[in-house]
Amino acid sequence: MLQLPPLSLYVHIPWCVKKCPYCDFNSHALKGGLPEQAYVDALLQDFDQELEAIQGRPLRSLFIGGGTPSLMSAEGFDRLLQGLQQRIVFADDIEITMEANPGTYEHDRFKRYRDVGINRLSLGVQSFQDEKLKALGRIHCAAEAREAIASLQAIGFDNFNIDLMHGLPGQTTEDALFDLKTAIDLKPTHLSWYQLTIEPNTIFYSKTPVLPEDDELWSIQEQGWELLEQGGFEQYEISAYSQPGRQARHNLNYWQFGDYIGIGAGAHGKLTDYDTGNIYRNWKTRMPAHYMNTEKSFEAGRRVLEADELPIEFMMNALRLNAGVPEQLFTEHTGMNLEVLAEQRNFAIKQGLLENSDRLQPTRQGRLFLNNLLEIFA
Secondary structure (H helix, E strand, C coil), X not given: CCCCCCEEEEEEECEECCCCCCCCCCCEECCCCCCHHXXXXXXXXXXXXXXXXXXXXXXXXXXXXXXXXXXXXXXXXXXHXXXXXXXXXXXXXXXXXXXXXXXXXXXXXXXXXXXXXXXXXXXXXXXXXXXHHHHCCCCCCHHHHHHHHHHHHHHCCCCEEEEEEECCCCCCHHHHHHHHHHHHHCCCCEEEEEECCCCCCCHHHHCCCCCCCHHHHHHHHHHHHHHHHHCCCEEEECCEEECCCCCCHHHHHHHCCCEEEEECCCCEEEEXXXXXXXXXXEEECCCHHHHCCCCCCCEEEEEECCCCCHHHHHHHHHCCECCXXXXXXXXXHHCCCHHHHHHHHHHHHHCCCECCCCEECECHHHHHCHHHHHHHHC
């Protein structure tokens, strides 16, 4: 039977100091002052238009991403969070995460972020080597990243993520392991460690830098996994590692095919309509100026997921998790009988890509060749 899954909220702040050459997110270099009041007004009005579909459910997690959310003041976030709490119940243990750029870090401002209710930070460090940061177009240096982390720990942020890339231009295995060891030594509760990929519509796509060869990338990954394990980090998703019990609740909800509202320029959402059994995705208009024109619709598009799409939509998320998910979650979060997966599931088990158990869980081989595994369910 279909059950309403946990509910999360994603808030998109679309501005940054400058656009990084590898970034394909909906972010825009800030010209002039941040239109904070107008944007918060728009966010709350956008949320108002989602309320009917929420059906009185509490928020389990809230993630503020970008862009560079740490360009916005604590007062702006206070107004936003208070406005949201007037409209929806926050779970008692709600996780509220904000992405932050070390180049915008100020001790007093981040203390105020904590005071208004933000209880988890995700710091976009990417590297602890100045030449690599310069190649990535980042606005901070390695020293600023270290100082920001020490400061946020002193403030009392005891739950934070470090975003770290590998496979950078000119990077050797030694370079990558230096970055990873530095991050581990700084004692975050969570690490997002992922390979730089070249995406369309980025500067790197039109002017691709020289990246490490496949053998070097494999060496980085193998030795990196060992280093993370020694540092007490458990890999629970393709590029996510945490100390025990410190997985990112918000991202877990995505991967377990939970529901989430997306507000802000270019934000995406996925919601379940219990009355009709429909699951739909929607997305908001991308350009900030258009988004803040509240006489126009915030929503740029919406579509219902068809029955033949649901198996691959579910598996694309669930199989990112090392432990997968209990098999009954498929029925609970899609409303479909598990039998619709039977043929593909048996084939994946015979291929050694899926565990033969009461979980939908990739084997080690399945994790290494995830695209091959997913093709079976497509």
